[in-house]
Amino acid sequence: MIEVAIRAKSFAGGAVLRDIRFTVAPGEVVAILGPSGIGKSTLLRIVAGIDRDFAGEVTRPDRLGMVFQEPMLLPWRSAAANLMLVHPGLGRAGALAALTRVGIADRADLFPGQLSLGQQRRVALARALAGDPQALVLDEPFASLDPATGDEMLALTGALIAAARPATLFVTHSAAEARRLAGRVLHLGGRPATIVAGGGDA
């Protein structure tokens, strides 16, 4: 369960977010849709606990997985090591199983620099889900992929979420992506941004 109640968030340049309230139930997938630069990533960083400088309250479960806009892998560690370092309890067998689920077990011992962007994103997805997370946060995970790869990743992500059923919060600027993956879509708009449609608790 993710509960968000942000009264205000501002940077030096001014207010970015105001009065954002919503919850994500276990097993639910909520998409946040809005144009570029509106503050979607800022909202996600607050939800994930990376940014703690805001007015309001956010509760999130202990086990949280996240997929960033960039793959954010450790380039000096192999794909399998990237999973094992973040999840010490996983072990090599667990890491291989997680990579198998995203279809790149054969790349386990390669460095991220030896993988294509699509493969790196698969490793990042495997890493986010490997810890059996109660909540999953996805920040534009299909950005800068070609349409075919993006479509494949979207299907894979949907299947993995359906199997693991974490409370999932998903940020995108694509309405099509939001409709395909999410059970509920929140539209972010205005300046400072707030929820302009789809808000409230389902």
Add this chain to the structure above:
Amino acid sequence: MTEVPTPTPIPAAAVRALSLLALLALWVGAAALAGDRLILPQPWSLGAPLRDEIAAGRLPWHLARTLVRVLWAFALAMAIGTALGLVMGRRPAIDRWLDPWLVVFLNLPALVLIVLCYLWIGLNETAAIVAVTLNKIPGVVTIIREGARALDPGLAAMAAVFRMSPGRRLRHVTLPQLAPFVAAAARSGIAVIWKIVLVVEFLGRSNGIGFQIHLHFQQFDVAMVLVYALSFVAVMLAVEWLVLQPIEARARRWRGA
């Protein structure tokens, strides 16, 4: 300037060997011109004194003493300098306080620190190693601080979200990013440290390469000064090629892959 008519490039290794040979030829020429083995002996006339010093065990003993000092000062300066540089690079408030100290120590002549350490601590091993360490720490801090400022905030966010422990973060996230800077600090560190160690020994120790150079300097024995100096240069070059460069290549393995 004259144009070289043949555009065929000479291999880098051959250039290096030829360049060293030219230096040797220069030495031979200068020695021939001097015509006095007390001023500058021919390179081949150093063989006999070198053999004698090794056979008597003096050269290995003094070399070992100097190497131990180099290792101690290197390990201390790298450990303290890396820790300080990391803290100063990550925390601007601390950096503002410590930066003026850094500037003072960077501009303090090595000789001043050495003399003060001997005066305050005494003519002993501790003073010698402290003096060398203090001379090198500011340089290490300056390099590591640059690296700490350039750490990727995205990877830090990733480590925070997945709740990596501080130890794992340091070892797998922070230090690999700092590795090129640590290597640069180690490179320039070892080069500066062994030179300062010789000065420290020259001024206040009764063993080591620096002491031997001092001894033979007082006897105006150019050949022995060269024997000790060159054998230590050879050892340090071996360290560079056999230890530092392989470690660096290993740390950079993921880049080439």
